Amino acid sequence: MKIAIVTLDGFNEIDSFVALSILSRVKVDGWSVQITAPEKSVTSMNGVEIKARQKLSFANEADVVLFGSGTHTRNHIDNADLIAQFALDPTRQLIGAQCSGALFLHRLGFLPVTAATDAKTRPLLAATGCLIEDKPLIAQGNIVTAGGCLSSQYLAGWVIARALGLEHALAILEHVAPSGQKSSFVKTAADIIKPQLNVPSQPALYC
Amino acid sequence: MKIAIVTLDGFNEIDSFVALSILSRVKVDGWSVQITAPEKSVTSMNGVEIKARQKLSFANEADVVLFGSGTHTRNHIDNADLIAQFALDPTRQLIGAQCSGALFLHRLGFLPVTAATDAKTRPLLAATGCLIEDKPLIAQGNIVTAGGCLSSQYLAGWVIARALGLEHALAILEHVAPSGQKSSFVKTAADIIKPQLNVPSQPALYC
Numbered sequence: 395m396k397i398a399i400v401t402l403d404g405f406n407e408i409d410s411f412v413a414l415s416i417l418s419r420v421k422v423d424g425w426s427v428q429i430t431a432p433e434k435s436v437t438s439m440n441g442v443e444i445k446a447r448q449k450l451s452f453a454n455e456a457d458v459v460l461f462g463s464g465t466h467t468r469n470h471i472d473n474a475d476l477i478a479q480f481a482l483d484p485t486r487q488l489i490g491a492q493c494s495g496a497l498f499l500h501r502l503g504f505l506p507v508t509a510a511t512d513a514k515t516r517p518l519l520a521a522t523g524c525l526i527e528d529k530p531l532i533a534q535g536n537i538v539t540a541g542g543c544l545s546s547q548y549l550a551g552w553v554i555a556r557a558l559g560l561e562h563a564l565a566i567l568e569h570v571a572p573s574g575q576k577s578s579f580v581k582t583a584a585d586i587i588k589p590q591l592n593v594p595s596q597p598a599l600y601c
Numbered sequence: 602m603k604i605a606i607v608t609l610d611g612f613n614e615i616d617s618f619v620a621l622s623i624l625s626r627v628k629v630d631g632w633s634v635q636i637t638a639p640e641k642s643v644t645s646m647n648g649v650e651i652k653a654r655q656k657l658s659f660a661n662e663a664d665v666v667l668f669g670s671g672t673h674t675r676n677h678i679d680n681a682d683l684i685a686q687f688a689l690d691p692t693r694q695l696i697g698a699q700c701s702g703a704l705f706l707h708r709l710g711f712l713p714v715t716a717a718t719d720a721k722t723r724p725l726l727a728a729t730g731c732l733i734e735d736k737p738l739i740a741q742g743n744i745v746t747a748g749g750c751l752s753s754q755y756l757a758g759w760v761i762a763r764a765l766g767l768e769h770a771l772a773i774l775e776h777v778a779p780s781g782q783k784s785s786f787v788k789t790a791a792d793i794i795k796p797q798l799n800v801p802s803q804p805a806l807y808c
Binding site for chain 2: 406407408411412414415416418427429439440441442443444445447510511512513527528529530531540541542543544545547548569570571572573574575576579582
């Protein structure tokens with residue numbers, strides 16, 4: 395299972411790193427979680443410069459592709475050279491997006507008819523005809539959207555649950571949960587993730 | 602308000618980056634959040650290489666110093682050259698530690714008599730005579746400890762609350778909360794942070 399965390403200049407640290415850290419707790423042969431970027435290094439919205447582990451083309455061969463949010467998302471989706479590098483396939487890949495990351499789904503023609511996002515991205519997505527629900531996580535088929543920075547924990551949990559089962563996902567989420575809150579955290583996570591595991595895909599909203 | 606996020610090789614990405622991202626949402630003159638490391642670059646427990654923004658000496662002049670956890674913490678606290686670089690002062694600074702980061706508090710002579718930590722660090726801290734409570738966050742005076750990766754959200758909230766008031770902290774936490782969970786998230790955060798804001802300091806457990 396190759397997981398590409400698409401990480402571009404201006405990226406939100408919570409989105410990329412909470413997903414990376416939780417997903418990296420899976421200890422299964424062949425499981426690989428990689429920061430994937432178009433340049434050798436990228437700088438976050440708060441000035442953290444990181445080295446990329448993989449080129450953007452890794453996303454096209456990965457089994458899972460996650461798009462986080464960031465302060466430059468609208469520039470990135472208008473960058474035709476960048477967008478042209480993606481050749482994703484939602485029939486074969488799990489594709490997730492968080493907050494403004496959903497704008498990539500729209501640009502790539504994969505935006506589901508119902509999605510979760512943050513308050514800032516909501517009017518932009520709503521203008522496409524997409525129905526935005528006030529939920530942390532919404533899946534349709536192999537595409538999942540999440541809203542609010544800290545929904546990254548549910549997004550990561552959903553990926554693990556789809557790949558290895560809900561019990562595996564919840565065991566890992568329990569591990570990262572705050573002390574003294576583990577049982578309530580896991581119950582909430584199960585309530586959010588479980589209904590999103592077997593949702594049929596619907597025709598995407600092409601732009 | 603200068604905030605040093607002490608980030609060493611093997612660091613846990615959730616600890617350093619959730620704190621950094623939440624604390625960086627404060628828009629107040631002079632508020633500065635910096636990844637602070639002994640080398641020009643450090644690599645996380647899952648292989649993310651980042652550039653340091655500040656040298657370790659920044660921690661000594663900062664108003665807030667946070668120690669996250671990591672896979673090499675026990676090596677770091679046994680590194681006399683590294684430990685000798687810290688000259689912290691809990692009468693002047695807010696000092697926070699998460700999970701195995703509490704071992705730095707012990708080594709520096711600041712470990713409070715009651716602390717929060719994770720399951721792995723618990724026996725190590727308990728051996729010092731420290732009382733470990735199964736809570737996300739415990740403060741004593743200017744020192745605060747947090748347990749479980751995702752308690753970083755409460756640790757960051759506590760710092761903002763101590764510096765700028767609880768309302769300011771809760772407004773920022775509401776912003777990063779998952780969609781559809783914002784009111785319950787903020788209520789939980791308030792219940793966890795508020796009782797830890799005016800806790801008298803007690804004599805530290807010196808090693």
